[in-house]
Amino acid sequence: MVLHTLNASPSSAAFEDCLRLIASGDSLLLLGDAVYGAITGTTARQALDNSGAALFVLLDDATVAGVAKRLDGVTLVDMTGFVELTEQCPRQLAWY
Protein backbone atom coordinates (compact mmCIF):
# COMPACT_ATOMS: atom_id res chain seq x y z
CA MET A 1 0.00 0.00 0.00
CA VAL A 2 1.49 3.27 -1.15
CA LEU A 3 0.64 6.82 -0.12
CA HIS A 4 1.05 8.91 -3.25
CA THR A 5 1.38 12.65 -2.66
CA LEU A 6 0.62 14.49 -5.88
CA ASN A 7 1.62 18.14 -6.26
CA ALA A 8 1.12 19.00 -9.93
CA SER A 9 -1.78 20.32 -11.98
CA PRO A 10 -4.13 17.95 -13.82
CA SER A 11 -2.55 18.87 -17.18
CA SER A 12 0.97 17.89 -16.09
CA ALA A 13 2.94 14.77 -16.91
CA ALA A 14 3.34 14.13 -13.18
CA PHE A 15 -0.43 13.93 -12.75
CA GLU A 16 -0.73 11.51 -15.64
CA ASP A 17 2.24 9.36 -14.58
CA CYS A 18 0.91 9.14 -11.03
CA LEU A 19 -2.50 7.96 -12.18
CA ARG A 20 -0.93 5.27 -14.32
CA LEU A 21 0.99 3.76 -11.41
CA ILE A 22 -1.64 3.88 -8.72
CA ALA A 23 -2.84 0.48 -7.66
CA SER A 24 -6.14 -0.40 -6.07
CA GLY A 25 -5.84 -0.02 -2.30
CA ASP A 26 -3.32 2.83 -2.50
CA SER A 27 -4.02 6.24 -1.00
CA LEU A 28 -3.70 9.47 -2.96
CA LEU A 29 -3.29 12.86 -1.32
CA LEU A 30 -3.64 15.90 -3.56
CA LEU A 31 -1.78 19.05 -2.56
CA GLY A 32 -0.56 22.22 -4.23
CA ASP A 33 -1.79 22.53 -7.82
CA ALA A 34 -3.11 18.98 -7.76
CA VAL A 35 -6.13 20.11 -5.72
CA TYR A 36 -7.68 21.41 -8.96
CA GLY A 37 -7.84 17.80 -10.14
CA ALA A 38 -10.48 17.00 -7.54
CA ILE A 39 -13.03 19.59 -8.69
CA THR A 40 -16.38 17.86 -9.00
CA GLY A 41 -17.48 17.03 -12.53
CA THR A 42 -14.11 17.42 -14.25
CA THR A 43 -12.47 14.73 -16.36
CA ALA A 44 -9.47 14.83 -14.02
CA ARG A 45 -11.75 14.05 -11.08
CA GLN A 46 -13.32 11.21 -13.00
CA ALA A 47 -9.87 9.75 -13.65
CA LEU A 48 -9.04 10.08 -9.95
CA ASP A 49 -12.25 8.34 -8.97
CA ASN A 50 -11.53 5.52 -11.42
CA SER A 51 -8.00 5.00 -10.09
CA GLY A 52 -9.10 2.70 -7.28
CA ALA A 53 -7.21 4.79 -4.72
CA ALA A 54 -8.67 6.37 -1.61
CA LEU A 55 -8.73 10.10 -2.39
CA PHE A 56 -7.65 12.83 0.04
CA VAL A 57 -7.16 16.55 -0.46
CA LEU A 58 -5.08 18.83 1.75
CA LEU A 59 -7.54 21.30 3.26
CA ASP A 60 -5.16 24.27 3.48
CA ASP A 61 -4.24 24.08 -0.19
CA ALA A 62 -7.84 23.57 -1.32
CA THR A 63 -8.85 26.62 0.71
CA VAL A 64 -6.11 28.81 -0.74
CA ALA A 65 -7.08 27.72 -4.26
CA GLY A 66 -10.76 28.46 -3.63
CA VAL A 67 -11.89 24.95 -4.45
CA ALA A 68 -12.69 23.59 -0.98
CA LYS A 69 -16.45 23.80 -1.61
CA ARG A 70 -16.22 22.17 -5.03
CA LEU A 71 -14.85 18.82 -3.89
CA ASP A 72 -17.89 16.59 -3.40
CA GLY A 73 -17.11 13.19 -1.97
CA VAL A 74 -13.41 13.62 -1.21
CA THR A 75 -11.90 13.49 2.26
CA LEU A 76 -10.31 16.78 3.27
CA VAL A 77 -7.36 16.40 5.62
CA ASP A 78 -5.40 18.90 7.68
CA MET A 79 -1.70 18.56 8.48
CA THR A 80 -2.46 16.15 11.31
CA GLY A 81 -4.48 14.03 8.90
CA PHE A 82 -1.54 14.10 6.48
CA VAL A 83 0.77 12.79 9.19
CA GLU A 84 -1.74 10.08 10.08
CA LEU A 85 -1.81 8.95 6.45
CA THR A 86 1.97 8.60 6.48
CA GLU A 87 1.63 6.42 9.56
CA GLN A 88 -0.95 4.16 7.92
CA CYS A 89 0.95 3.62 4.68
CA PRO A 90 4.26 1.74 4.77
CA ARG A 91 5.49 3.46 1.59
CA GLN A 92 5.24 7.00 0.36
CA LEU A 93 5.97 8.44 -3.07
CA ALA A 94 6.01 12.11 -4.04
CA TRP A 95 4.92 13.20 -7.53
CA TYR A 96 5.71 16.79 -8.51
Add this chain to the structure above:
Amino acid sequence: MAGNSDKSLLLLIRHSPYGSSLARASIDVALAAAAFDQTVSLLFLGDGVLQLLPDQDTATGGLRNMGKLLASLPLYDIEQVYVDAEAAARYQLDLHGAPVATQALDREAMSRLLSSHDHLLGF
Protein backbone atom coordinates in the same frame (compact mmCIF):
# COMPACT_ATOMS: atom_id res chain seq x y z
CA MET B 1 29.80 1.43 7.96
CA ALA B 2 26.64 -0.21 9.24
CA GLY B 3 26.39 -2.74 6.42
CA ASN B 4 23.41 -3.70 4.33
CA SER B 5 20.12 -2.92 6.04
CA ASP B 6 18.25 -5.18 3.60
CA LYS B 7 15.95 -2.36 2.60
CA SER B 8 15.37 -2.00 -1.11
CA LEU B 9 15.25 1.39 -2.78
CA LEU B 10 13.44 2.19 -6.01
CA LEU B 11 14.10 5.46 -7.82
CA LEU B 12 11.38 6.62 -10.21
CA ILE B 13 12.96 8.78 -12.88
CA ARG B 14 10.35 10.82 -14.72
CA HIS B 15 12.14 13.79 -16.25
CA SER B 16 14.07 14.29 -19.47
CA PRO B 17 17.89 14.30 -19.20
CA TYR B 18 18.76 17.94 -19.87
CA GLY B 19 15.61 19.95 -19.14
CA SER B 20 16.37 20.19 -15.42
CA SER B 21 18.92 19.08 -12.86
CA LEU B 22 16.66 16.26 -11.65
CA ALA B 23 18.18 13.63 -13.92
CA ARG B 24 21.65 14.22 -12.54
CA ALA B 25 20.32 14.34 -8.99
CA SER B 26 18.62 10.97 -9.38
CA ILE B 27 21.80 9.27 -10.59
CA ASP B 28 23.80 10.91 -7.79
CA VAL B 29 21.35 9.42 -5.29
CA ALA B 30 21.58 6.01 -6.97
CA LEU B 31 25.38 6.03 -6.84
CA ALA B 32 25.44 7.26 -3.23
CA ALA B 33 23.04 4.52 -2.13
CA ALA B 34 25.02 1.89 -4.01
CA ALA B 35 28.22 3.12 -2.36
CA PHE B 36 26.61 2.30 0.99
CA ASP B 37 25.70 -1.22 -0.18
CA GLN B 38 22.00 -0.47 -0.49
CA THR B 39 19.96 -2.39 -3.04
CA VAL B 40 18.99 0.14 -5.70
CA SER B 41 16.63 -0.28 -8.63
CA LEU B 42 15.72 2.33 -11.23
CA LEU B 43 12.45 2.80 -13.08
CA PHE B 44 12.46 5.14 -16.08
CA LEU B 45 8.92 6.37 -16.47
CA GLY B 46 7.15 8.84 -18.75
CA ASP B 47 9.59 11.43 -20.13
CA GLY B 48 12.32 9.75 -18.08
CA VAL B 49 12.68 7.16 -20.85
CA LEU B 50 14.32 9.90 -22.94
CA GLN B 51 17.43 9.45 -20.81
CA LEU B 52 17.88 6.09 -22.50
CA LEU B 53 18.29 7.46 -26.02
CA PRO B 54 21.53 6.33 -27.62
CA ASP B 55 23.82 8.86 -29.33
CA GLN B 56 23.49 11.60 -26.71
CA ASP B 57 26.34 13.98 -27.54
CA THR B 58 27.11 16.70 -25.02
CA ALA B 59 30.46 17.76 -26.48
CA THR B 60 29.16 21.18 -27.48
CA GLY B 61 26.95 22.01 -24.51
CA GLY B 62 29.24 21.74 -21.50
CA LEU B 63 26.82 19.25 -20.00
CA ARG B 64 27.49 15.89 -18.41
CA ASN B 65 26.46 13.11 -20.80
CA MET B 66 23.59 11.27 -19.11
CA GLY B 67 23.82 8.32 -21.51
CA LYS B 68 27.44 7.69 -20.55
CA LEU B 69 26.60 8.12 -16.88
CA LEU B 70 23.86 5.50 -17.16
CA ALA B 71 26.23 3.16 -18.99
CA SER B 72 28.44 3.17 -15.90
CA LEU B 73 25.71 1.98 -13.51
CA PRO B 74 26.61 -1.75 -13.70
CA LEU B 75 30.10 -0.82 -12.41
CA TYR B 76 28.34 0.21 -9.20
CA ASP B 77 26.29 -2.99 -9.07
CA ILE B 78 23.14 -1.22 -10.17
CA GLU B 79 21.69 -3.71 -12.59
CA GLN B 80 17.96 -3.62 -11.91
CA VAL B 81 16.89 -1.06 -14.49
CA TYR B 82 13.24 -1.00 -15.54
CA VAL B 83 11.49 0.96 -18.26
CA ASP B 84 7.94 2.12 -18.88
CA ALA B 85 7.24 0.15 -22.08
CA GLU B 86 4.35 2.38 -23.11
CA ALA B 87 6.41 5.58 -22.84
CA ALA B 88 9.29 3.97 -24.74
CA ALA B 89 6.89 3.04 -27.53
CA ARG B 90 5.40 6.54 -27.53
CA TYR B 91 8.87 7.96 -28.27
CA GLN B 92 9.78 5.21 -30.77
CA LEU B 93 12.63 4.22 -28.49
CA ASP B 94 14.40 0.94 -29.29
CA LEU B 95 15.59 -0.26 -25.90
CA HIS B 96 18.18 -2.57 -27.44
CA GLY B 97 20.24 0.52 -28.18
CA ALA B 98 19.89 1.98 -24.69
CA PRO B 99 23.11 2.81 -22.80
CA VAL B 100 22.25 0.29 -20.08
CA ALA B 101 20.43 -3.05 -20.18
CA THR B 102 16.79 -2.64 -19.20
CA GLN B 103 13.62 -4.60 -18.57
CA ALA B 104 10.45 -3.20 -20.13
CA LEU B 105 7.34 -3.26 -17.94
CA ASP B 106 3.67 -2.62 -18.57
CA ARG B 107 1.50 -0.55 -16.25
CA GLU B 108 0.49 -3.39 -13.95
CA ALA B 109 4.06 -4.63 -13.61
CA MET B 110 5.20 -1.11 -12.68
CA SER B 111 2.56 -0.92 -9.96
CA ARG B 112 3.76 -4.24 -8.59
CA LEU B 113 7.33 -2.97 -8.67
CA LEU B 114 6.36 -0.11 -6.35
CA SER B 115 4.86 -2.52 -3.84
CA SER B 116 7.91 -4.78 -3.89
CA HIS B 117 10.35 -2.10 -2.72
CA ASP B 118 10.72 -0.71 0.79
CA HIS B 119 11.51 2.89 -0.15
CA LEU B 120 10.39 4.94 -3.14
CA LEU B 121 11.97 8.15 -4.37
CA GLY B 122 10.55 10.17 -7.25
CA PHE B 123 12.64 12.40 -9.52
